[in-house]
Amino acid sequence: DAMVIQNPRYQVTQFGKPVTLSCSQTLNHNVMYWYQQKSSQAPKLLFHYYDKDFNNEADTPDNFQSRRPNTSFCFLDIRSPGLGDAAMYLCATSRDHEGGSKNIQYFGAGTRLSVL
Amino acid sequence: AQSVAQPEDQVNVAEGNPLTVKCTYSVSGNPYLFWYVQYPNRGLQFLLKYITGDNLVKGSYGFEAEFNKSQTSFHLKKPSALVSDSALYFCAVRFYSSASKIIFGSGTRLSIRP
Numbered sequence: 254d255a256m257v258i259q260n261p262r263y264q265v266t267q268f269g270k271p272v273t274l275s276c277s278q279t280l281n282h283n284v285m286y287w288y289q290q291k292s293s294q295a296p297k298l299l300f301h302y303y304d305k306d307f308n309n310e311a312d313t314p315d316n317f318q319s320r321r322p323n324t325s326f327c328f329l330d331i332r333s334p335g336l337g338d339a340a341m342y343l344c345a346t347s348r349d350h351e352g353g354s355k356n357i358q359y360f361g362a363g364t365r366l367s368v369l
Numbered sequence: 370a371q372s373v374a375q376p377e378d379q380v381n382v383a384e385g386n387p388l389t390v391k392c393t394y395s396v397s398g399n400p401y402l403f404w405y406v407q408y409p410n411r412g413l414q415f416l417l418k419y420i421t422g423d424n425l426v427k428g429s430y431g432f433e434a435e436f437n438k439s440q441t442s443f444h445l446k447k448p449s450a451l452v453s454d455s456a457l458y459f460c461a462v463r464f465y466s467s468a469s470k471i472i473f474g475s476g477t478r479l480s481i482r483p
Contacts, residue, residue: 259412284469293457293476293478294475294476295459295473295474295475295476296413298470301470303469308469343412343413344412345412345413347469349469356401356403356418356463356471357403357415357418358405358413358415359415360412360413360414361412362410362412363410363411363412365410
């Protein structure tokens with residue numbers, strides 16, 4: 254009964270070759286996040302969608318883009334992966350609403366990206 | 370600015386002994402604090418949170434955390450450690466200017482030896 258599903262679990266791409274990671278959720282949460290995590294470090298927020306509104310972090314490189322075609326799905330596009338982009342990419346969701354936020358985030362199992 | 374600090378990269382405890390994973394915070398206003406756990410090659414799992422109310426918060430898998438306002442701490446505790454508790458633990462605080470975002474600490478690797 255996985256609630257946040259990331260595909261694939263492992264992705265290998267070549268230097269400079271565009272790659273897309275996918276995330277789907279069955280929780281009907283209105284917020285979806287993408288994090289980058291390297292070597293057991295703290296997850297670093299890349300961007301998040303609050304409903305359809307896209308919120309980019311100031312230090313997220315332009316190389317990283319995202320799409321959310323509907324409530325259930327969210328994609329992370331890396332236009333020209335570099336060696337430094339090899340990492341675990343985590344998708345998360347939460348139910349937030351005006352006037353209060355429970356802020357519990359539900360994470361997928363992650364996609365480990367390797368760049369050759 | 371909001372931040373959390375986890376002063377220990379690694380904590381080693383013998384099975385059956387009590388464990389503590391430390392977290393201190395710095396926030397503007399009232400803190401919303403969280404603990405998450407990450408097992409190898411997995412995403413993070415929510416353990417517990419403090420929003421308001423009792424300073425002792427109980428969470429999943431027998432974990433609890435104590436909110437201490439005077440010491441600005443939110444340490445994670447468990448009375449009797451299990452080998453299966455071995456994992457990476459992250460403390461987090463809500464980002465005050467954006468209720469949807471949280472900031473994670475650097476993480477503490479907990480190792481429970483049999």
